[in-house]
Amino acid sequence: MKCMRESRGQSLSWERIELCNDGKCQLRMTEMDAPLSTPCNIQICEVTCDSFRIVWDMTPEDTARATHFFIDLSRKESRDPNRFKHRDVPTKLVAKAVPLPMAVRGHWFLSPRTEYCVAVQTAVRQPDGEYLVSEWSQVVEFCTGDYAMEHLQQLLDKAKGSAGRLLKFSVFYRNQHPDYFDYVRKECGGLMRPALKDCSGSHGSPINGKLQGVFFSCNTEFDTGLPPKDSPYGPLRFQIPAGHLLNPNISLYFADFYCMYTAYHYVVLVLAPVGSEGDTFCRTRLPMLDLASNPFLTYTDPQRPGEEPLYCHASDVILEVLFTEPVHLDQGSVEQISGHHQLKSLTTANAKKDPSCKVCNISVGR
Known part of the structure; x- marks a missing residue:
């Protein structure tokens, strides 16, 4: 037997539990997942030419419940784009929840000295494989560094x-x-x-x-x-x-x-x-x-x-x-x-490097 009811704005479920000591049935009320709060106070730190660390504020309840983080990273629009460079496609990363700050590298081919926009969601993976997600955080901007x-x-x-x-x-x-x-x-x-x-x-x-x-x-x-x-x-x-x-x-x-x-x-x-x-x-x-x-x-x-x-x-x-x-x-x-x-x-004034050349490119961006 399973029935649903609303109480105080939260979704509750009743589940049948078999008690082994007397064979009788007992109903137990369990709280389903409540909405996740929106991540706030996004901070970017330890920025290099191809990586960064990101941290944000979550409630203690969300910290305990979150199973995954969604990170949306895209290049900031430029008035003077590099016409030789491959066009960036906004990319979302799904990562397992880890203690913050979280290091982000290798998931994108980040370019040195380039402005990016980033936003995050927290998520709880459900038994059916679907995700309960928070709202997207505010978008923050940062710039990657020079070659080390x-x-x-x-x-x-x-x-x-x-x-x-x-x-x-x-x-x-x-x-x-x-x-x-x-x-x-x-x-x-x-x-x-x-x-x-x-x-x-x-x-x-x-x-x-x-x-x-x-x-x-x-x-x-x-x-x-x-x-x-x-x-x-x-x-x-x-x-x-x-x-x-x-x-x-x-x-x-x-x-x-x-x-x-x-x-x-x-x-x-x-x-x-x-x-x-x-x-x-x-x-x-x-x-x-x-x-x-x-x-x-x-x-x-x-x-x-x-x-x-x-x-x-x-x-x-x-x-x-x-x-x-x-x-x-x-x-x-x-x-x-x-x-x-x-x-x-x-002349070479402000000329851009060929990003596809295998002779003069390294693996940390162009």
Whole structure:
């Protein structure tokens, strides 16, 4: 026998219980599951580039009853979306109830430095497999972090496999349009001042939008050993002897490895004078490279009196070298390049990394 009645707003059931001592039947009233309260005071903590911990307030009764948590995570709408990135589909995670805060990682391919929205429900799984659920909590927003040192080390290991043999070079160079050099001379006293690194390359690189510097190239042509005749950045080239930027008083750091849907790859390096503000910034965020022994950019002391130091660069990747201090035009020379400079649209300014490339991506997002 089973009958139902409502009492004081709660659903109650009567169940038949057989008492073994006298064989008589007795009715016992049991309280069915009452509604779950809505989770509140959602807090996100310990955020990394691909994980976070989440905690919220529940009543003691709900804490004891809850068997599962539902978590709804979606990327926050952006006014300037990355058109190269795969479209995110809002995803709901069903997790067994655990003591809070709960770690969330691996269930989604979270992207570094990306804004997300999250809401939660608590739930009790019923004997028939259905769930009694609370209302959704309020939506909270948070942003994932940059690559940690361990992630950059993974990226560095991948970059080493693409570097190729080392080639000699003698100058760093920087191509720009005439207006740039006119501005440097007239408004900056001849100083090329550091500018904030844009957001090109890997989204999780710690220097993007945070470290200032002046970009230089050092790649040479195979047949001449000289800088290439063409450039996507402009028809004027500033050249400076390599020793001004690369010497024993300089710290060298690895910052990024990426491609833009092309067969060739870019490696971003940072050169910072020892003890400088840039050096301090990079020391806890980027892998440091040995000046004399690394696969990308090396300085070797003279072997005999009167000899010049030896400077070498990787042959199979395009190096983008960020020098963190101002550089004066008087330290080098500005000349017209002999080739034809290409359209500015072919530069890497704010260009996004190919998220499908197996050569330059790691498993913690793009």
